[in-house]
Amino acid sequence: xxxxxxxxxxxxxxxxxxxxxxxxxxxxxxxxxxxxxxxxxxxxxxxxxxxxxxxxxxxxxxxxxxxxxxxxxxxxxxxxxxxxxxxxxxxxxxxxxxxxxxxxxxxxxxxxxxxxxxxxxxxxxxxxxxxxxxxxxxxxxxxxxxxxxxxxxxxxxxxxxxxxxxxxxxxxxxxxxxxxxxxxxxxxxxxxxxxxxxxxxxxxxxxxxxxxxxxxxxxxxxxxxxxxxxxxxxxxxxxxxxxxxxxxxxxxxxxxxxxxxxxxxxxxxxxxxxxxxxxxxxxxxxxxxxxxxxxxxxxxxxxxxxxxxxxxxxxxxxxxxxxxxxxxxxxxxxxxxxxxxxxxxxxxxxxxxxxxxxxxxxxxxxxxxxxxxxx
Amino acid sequence: xxxxxxxxxxxxxxxxxxxxxxxxxxxxxxxxxxxxxxxxxxxxxxxxxxxxxxxxxxxxxxxxxxxxxxxxxxxxxxxxxxxxxxxxxxxxxxxxxxxxxxxxxxxxxxxxxxxxxxxxxxxxxxxxxxxxxxxxxxxxxxxxxxxxxxxxxxxxxxxxxxxxxxxxxxxxxxxxxxxxxxxxxxxxxxxxxxxxxxxxxxxxxxxxxxxxxxxxxxxxxxxxxxxxxxxxxxxxxxxxxxxxxxxxxxxxxxxxxxxxxxxxxxxxxxxxxxxxxxxxxxxxxxxxxxxxxxxxxxxxxxxxxxxxxxxxxxxxxxxxxxxxxxxxxxxxxxxxxxxxxxxxxxxxxxxxxxxxxxxxxxxxxxxxxxxxxxxxxxxxxxxxxxxxxxxxxxxxxxxxxxxxxxxxxxxxxxxxxxxxxxxxxxxxxxxxx
Numbered sequence: 001x002x003x004x005x006x007x008x009x010x011x012x013x014x015x016x017x018x019x020x021x022x023x024x025x026x027x028x029x030x031x032x033x034x035x036x037x038x039x040x041x042x043x044x045x046x047x048x049x050x051x052x053x054x055x056x057x058x059x060x061x062x063x064x065x066x067x068x069x070x071x072x073x074x075x076x077x078x079x080x081x082x083x084x085x086x087x088x089x090x091x092x093x094x095x096x097x098x099x100x101x102x103x104x105x106x107x108x109x110x111x112x113x114x115x116x117x118x119x120x121x122x123x124x125x126x127x128x129x130x131x132x133x134x135x136x137x138x139x140x141x142x143x144x145x146x147x148x149x150x151x152x153x154x155x156x157x158x159x160x161x162x163x164x165x166x167x168x169x170x171x172x173x174x175x176x177x178x179x180x181x182x183x184x185x186x187x188x189x190x191x192x193x194x195x196x197x198x199x200x201x202x203x204x205x206x207x208x209x210x211x212x213x214x215x216x217x218x219x220x221x222x223x224x225x226x227x228x229x230x231x232x233x234x235x236x237x238x239x240x241x242x243x244x245x246x247x248x249x250x251x252x253x254x255x256x257x258x259x260x261x262x263x264x265x266x267x268x269x270x271x272x273x274x275x276x277x278x279x280x281x282x283x284x285x286x287x288x289x290x291x292x293x294x295x296x297x298x299x300x301x302x303x304x305x306x307x308x309x310x311x312x313x314x315x316x317x318x319x320x321x322x323x324x325x326x327x328x329x330x331x332x333x334x335x336x337x338x339x340x341x342x343x344x345x346x347x348x349x350x351x352x353x354x355x356x357x358x359x360x361x362x363x364x365x366x367x368x369x370x371x372x373x374x375x
Numbered sequence: 376x377x378x379x380x381x382x383x384x385x386x387x388x389x390x391x392x393x394x395x396x397x398x399x400x401x402x403x404x405x406x407x408x409x410x411x412x413x414x415x416x417x418x419x420x421x422x423x424x425x426x427x428x429x430x431x432x433x434x435x436x437x438x439x440x441x442x443x444x445x446x447x448x449x450x451x452x453x454x455x456x457x458x459x460x461x462x463x464x465x466x467x468x469x470x471x472x473x474x475x476x477x478x479x480x481x482x483x484x485x486x487x488x489x490x491x492x493x494x495x496x497x498x499x500x501x502x503x504x505x506x507x508x509x510x511x512x513x514x515x516x517x518x519x520x521x522x523x524x525x526x527x528x529x530x531x532x533x534x535x536x537x538x539x540x541x542x543x544x545x546x547x548x549x550x551x552x553x554x555x556x557x558x559x560x561x562x563x564x565x566x567x568x569x570x571x572x573x574x575x576x577x578x579x580x581x582x583x584x585x586x587x588x589x590x591x592x593x594x595x596x597x598x599x600x601x602x603x604x605x606x607x608x609x610x611x612x613x614x615x616x617x618x619x620x621x622x623x624x625x626x627x628x629x630x631x632x633x634x635x636x637x638x639x640x641x642x643x644x645x646x647x648x649x650x651x652x653x654x655x656x657x658x659x660x661x662x663x664x665x666x667x668x669x670x671x672x673x674x675x676x677x678x679x680x681x682x683x684x685x686x687x688x689x690x691x692x693x694x695x696x697x698x699x700x701x702x703x704x705x706x707x708x709x710x711x712x713x714x715x716x717x718x719x720x721x722x723x724x725x726x727x728x729x730x731x732x733x734x735x736x737x738x739x740x741x742x743x744x745x746x747x748x749x750x751x752x753x754x755x756x757x758x759x760x761x762x763x764x765x766x767x768x769x770x771x772x773x774x775x776x777x778x779x780x781x782x783x784x785x786x787x788x789x790x791x792x793x794x795x796x797x798x799x800x801x802x803x804x805x806x807x808x
Contacts, residue, residue, distance in 0.1 A: 024702040031695040039688065053680055056673040068494050097445040106443050123672035125628075145441055176628075178433060178665035183441045202445075235525075235584030244424045248681060250762045251413065252688070258406050258754075259692050265399055266699025273706040321691065329683045 007294075011302050022306055025270055029310025029351070030317055032263025033344045037318025039256040040340050042325050046252070047245050049330040051209050054241045055090050058121045059205035060234045061219060067228075071200035074189075076226050080204065083221045088209040091119025094201035096192055100185075101161040107146060108184045109160060111192030111201075114141070120207045124181065128154040128173035134188055140169040141186040144176035160185070162195045211241070264351050271355035275299065275363055282363055283371035292364050299363075300356055307352040311344045318344070378727075382734060392707075396785075397743045399703050403696030404747025404781040405754060408773055410689035412755040416767045418682050422616055422674060424763075430479070430522055430612035431670040432652050434459065435663045458607035461595065463659045467613065468509050470654040475616040475646050478517040481608035483598045487562040487591060489552070496548060497590035498562065500598025500608075503532040503543075519592070522614055523583065530556030530579030535594045541578040545588035549580045556580060562591070564601045571601050613655070613664075617648040619675035624649050697784045704736065704788030708796065715796050716804035725797050732793050733786055740785030744778040751777070 015022055063080065065072050077094055093116035100109045114131035118124075131139055142152055152158065156171045169191070175181055193199050210218055219231035278299075285295050319336050326334035386393050436457035459481075467476050480502050486495035502518035509515055520532055533541035542562075544554050554560060554577055561574045575593065582588065599605045620628075624647040627634055631653055634642060643650055648666035655664035718728055752769055759767035796804075 024705055028695075028698050028702050031698050035691045035695050038691070042684070050677070050680070053676055054673065056676045058669055058673075099443060099445070105440065107441060108443055108445055121669075123668045125668060125672075127629075149441055177668040178671075179667055179669060180444050182665070183444060232586075233584070244421060244677070247424065247762050248421075248684075251417075251685075251758065254758055254762070255410065255688055255692060258409070259695055262402055262406055262692075262696050262699055265402055266696075266703050269395065269399060270702045270706045273710055277710060325684065325687055328687065329680055 007298065007301075010298055011305065014298070014302055015305065025267060025274075025306055026310040026313070028263060028267050028270065029307060029348050030313045032259060032267070033311050033314030033348055034317030034321055035259050036256050036263070036347075037315055037340045037344050038321030038325065039252050039259075040343075041318065041322035041334050041337055043249055043252050043256070044337055045322075045326070045334045046249055049326075049332065049334070050241075050245055050248075051211070052090075053330070055207055055209065056122050058123055059091075059207050060211075061206040061208055061215060062232045062234065063204035063206065063222065064230045064232065065202075065228060066230045070228060071202065072204060072229065074199050074201060076229060077201070077204055079226045080206070080222060083225065084206070084208055084218045085210050085214060088214075090207040090209060091116045091121075092204065092206045093117050093120050094189060094204045096189060096201045098162060098192055098196060100195070102146070102158060102185070103150060109162075109192065110184050110186050111189040112186060114186065114188050117186070120205045121177075121181075122207075123177065125176045126173045127176070128171070131172055131186075131188065135190060136188055137191040137194060138170060139172040139187075140191070141173040141175050142171055143182040143184045143186075144174055145182040146185060147171075147174045158185075160195075165195055167191065167195055260347070264354070267351050268355035268358070271303065271352070272359045275356065275359045279363055279366050279371050283366050283368040286366070287368035287372060296360065296364065299360075300353075303352040303356050304349060307348040308345070311348040314348070315341060315344055378731060378734070381731060382738070385735060386738070393739060396703065396707060396739045397746065400700055400740055400743025400781050400785055401746035401750060403700045403784075404744045404777050405750035406696045406747075407689075407693045407780060408748050408751025408777045409754045409758065410685075410692050411773045411776065412751065412767055412769050413758060414682070414685040414689045415770055415773075416759075417685050418618070418678050419616070420763045420765070420767065421678050421681050423765075425674045425677060429667075429670055430614045431617060431648055431667050431674065432613040432615055432655065433665050433667055434611040434613065434655060434659065435665070436609070437661050437663050456609065457661075458604065458609055459611065459659065459662055461599075461606050461608050463662075464608075464611055465507060465509065466658040467655065468507075468515060470651070470658050471644070472615070472646050472651050472654060475651065477614045477616060478521040479611055479613040480518055480522050481595060481611045483595060483602065483604065483608050484610070485564060485598065485602055487564050489563075490561060492552065498564065498598065499590055499592050500595040501592055502595055503535060503592075505535065522612065525584065526587075527582040528579050529582075530577070533578045533592075533594055535596070537596060539594060540573070540575045540597065542575045542591055542593040543579045543581050544577050544592075545590045546580055546582040547588040548591065549577075554580070560591075564598075573597075573601065613651075615648065615651050616646065617651065617666075617671060617674070618646050619679050620647060620649070620671070627653075693780070697780075700781070700784045701788035704785055705792045708732065708789045708792040712796055712799070712804050716799065716801040719797075720801040720805060728797055729793060732789060736785045736789045737782050740782035741778060743785065744781030747781060748774055748777050 063072065072094065074094065077092075081089055081092065093113040094111075096111040098109045098111070099106050101107070113134050114136070115134045118130050118132075126141070128141075131141060140158065142158070146152065150158075152171055152174070154171055154174065157168055158171060160167050160169065169187065175186065189201075208215065208218075215233045215235075219233045222229060222231040282295055286292075318340065322334045322336065326332055436459045438457045461481055464479060464481055467473070467479055470476075483500040485498050487498035488495050504516070504520050505518040507515045507517065519526070528543070530543070533539060533543060542560065544560070548554070556577055556579050558577045559574055560577050561572060563570055563572045581592070595608070599607060623638060623642055624645075626638075627642045627647070628649045631639065631642070643653070648671040652664035652666050656662055715728055715732075718731075719725070755767050755769055759765060
């Protein structure tokens with residue numbers, strides 16, 4: 001009992017009196033495990049996080065009526081979401097096209113759920129404001145080319161004419177995309193229904209996180225279960241997204257390994273030199289009767305404690321780092337994986353063990369008389 | 376003079392010890408160098424990967440009327456259609472950012488009728504594999520095969536010689552009409568002067584994963600002949616290497632002429648999609664070049680995110696290697712207590728001792744930094760090869776930075792311990808306390 005107490009006292013004292021040195025080693029371990037652990041977290045969460053970023057591209061599932069002359073019944077749209085994986089829909093809006101006259105010239109008027117369009121097409125550049133309400137029938141958004149041609153400004157009131165039926169609407173925003181949207185006018189579905197007197201859609205645009213085979217399955221099941229619809233997934237981006245993600249992940253992997261090696265090298269070299277310094281202490285202990293095993297156990301426990309402290313703090317640091325990356329880069333949280341806890345602990349203990357056993361033999365071989373004499 | 380001898384001896388006598396320090400400094404420095412290289416080049420590399428998203432700039436003829444287009448189908452009356460000249464596309468390789476133009480392809484779009492199919496089918500004339508000879512004599516290879524890397528082709532691309540009558544068909548159309556590569560297909564095209572019919576050989580079927588799967592693609596010259604529009608194209612797509620938009624690009628997009636001269640020059644000489652489009656409009660008369668926001672915006676978002684991620688990772692790894700070096704130098708100085716005490720005992724001033732040790736640290740740092748930059752260079756090549764499959768450009772600007780960093784960190788690492796030891800009384804240190 002007394003012997004144990006003495007053992008712990010020696011370890012505690014030794015750590016305390018060399019606190020500056022221990023601190024440096026601990027700090028190196030904290031940073032090493034922290035950075036590696038943080039990277040591992042990011043590594044696992046990357047694809048999910050990046051998948052959202054990739055959706056800036058816009059709709060990747062298009063639903064058309066089965067036949068060319070047919071239209072989509074609005075009621076069938078409600079059946080679509082259940083065929084996609086849960087919570088994978090970023091945005092969904094039906095679109096309907098009508099050619100109307102603006103100052104006597106034909107222009108395409110697109111009816112949509114404007115509150116959803118911002119999610120379906122996040123890449124639109126909008127001067128002024130989006131229409132955020134599906135029920136709003138007083139306001140419209142116009143394409144950049146239309147605005148330029150008819151000298152339309154924000155708040156201008158436009159008179160649209162659909163075969164004699166007139167409607168006046170205020171311009172809330174001007175849309176530029178470089179694509180077909182520049183030549184179109186956008187309004188809520190409800191406004192077009194009022195103008196034309198019929199209810200239907202020409203296409204449904206869906207922006208979904210589902211990709212690859214998941215997306216194709218969803219398209220197939222929509223086509224089979226919802227009558228009179230044909231679903232077309234856009235596959236062109238999926239391939240390059242996957243490839244890119246894989247590359248970035250491999251890069252992170254590389255970096256994590258290199259940082260791990262640097263940490264191992266510096267921690268072990270520092271530990272080697274701190275242990276070598278203690279030959280005199282070891283000699284003294286042996287001279288007053290300590291066994292080799294006893295001295296070794298003391299040094300090992302000491303190192304183990306440094307490693308434990310370092311890795312516990314390292315994990316905290318890892319958590320902070322992954323949250324930092326999550327918030328700054330992706331504006332969302334990154335899940336902390338419990339997997340990294342045992343691995344960080346094991347890793348740092350292993351580093352310590354290596355750092356101890358390398359110089360151990362030379363330290364243990366010391367002849368007390370020679371060391372203590374001062375040479 | 377004397378200092379030099381001491382320094383020299385210190386490195387010669389203690390080669391092994393010094394080598395270890397240099398090696399570890401080198402390792403840390405190499406990590407910093409790699410991260411620096413990767414962070415500097417990752418944007419370009421990611422951008423190149425994203426090229427399979429498709430062309431990012433569209434060139435259209437300038438028109439007086441707005442096109443009336445619904446879901447990809449052009450409704451404008453035929454007479455109002457304006458065209459660009461095919462030969463003008465060569466000018467794309469003469470603009471300021473010519474080297475960033477990775478590929479381009481012209482299109483002449485119309486519709487054709489096929490027997491047994493009720494609705495007209497989109498027919499597009501284009502280049503598949505075109506070898507162009509530029510004005511400076513160099514050659515440039517472009518066309519659909521280069522531009523649409525994600526298209527899966529069964530069979531082969533059409534032969535583009537003048538007498539060729541080969542086409543490729545989209546997979547949906549091919550499936551519904553049971554068309555296979557090698558089959559004949561008769562197309563009817565309405566043009567301003569009557570209807571022409573011609574029989575082609577289907578050389579391949581394409582799977583584009585989009586609306587293109589319902590169309591037919593033929594060599595440009597054939598479609599021009601059928602429509603009686605020789606040398607004309609209705610639009611062109613350009614794939615350009617661009618940088619993500621910033622505030623300046625947004626302002627320029629609204630109206631380039633509103634920029635002050637300096638801002639304008641800076642914008643013009645940066646590879647923004649908008650600036651490249653502006654230069655295209657300048658060189659091809661009667662054209663409107665528009666960056667495709669759907670493409671440029673998603674590219675921009677992704678490139679920015681990844682660059683940012685890499686930056687944070689590099690900072691973290693630089694800090695962790697710096698700390699490693701610091702802790703190492705700290706313990707190395709500690710082992711030399713006696714040497715310092717002895718020097719002081721025989722009359723060296725504190726400054727002289729500090730100067731000696733700091734010089735030593737600087738030399739180690741310098742050598743380690745140099746070696747580290749070399750190792751980092753090799754590692755960068757390895758990463759470039761294994762991760763991106765190409766060579767990452769190593770910018771020499773990294774070298775002075777890495778050298779400075781490693782010297783600074785090595786000196787910083789030895790300083791606190793050195794200060795403590797110098798303060799010690801020589802007698803105490805030498806007597807073994």
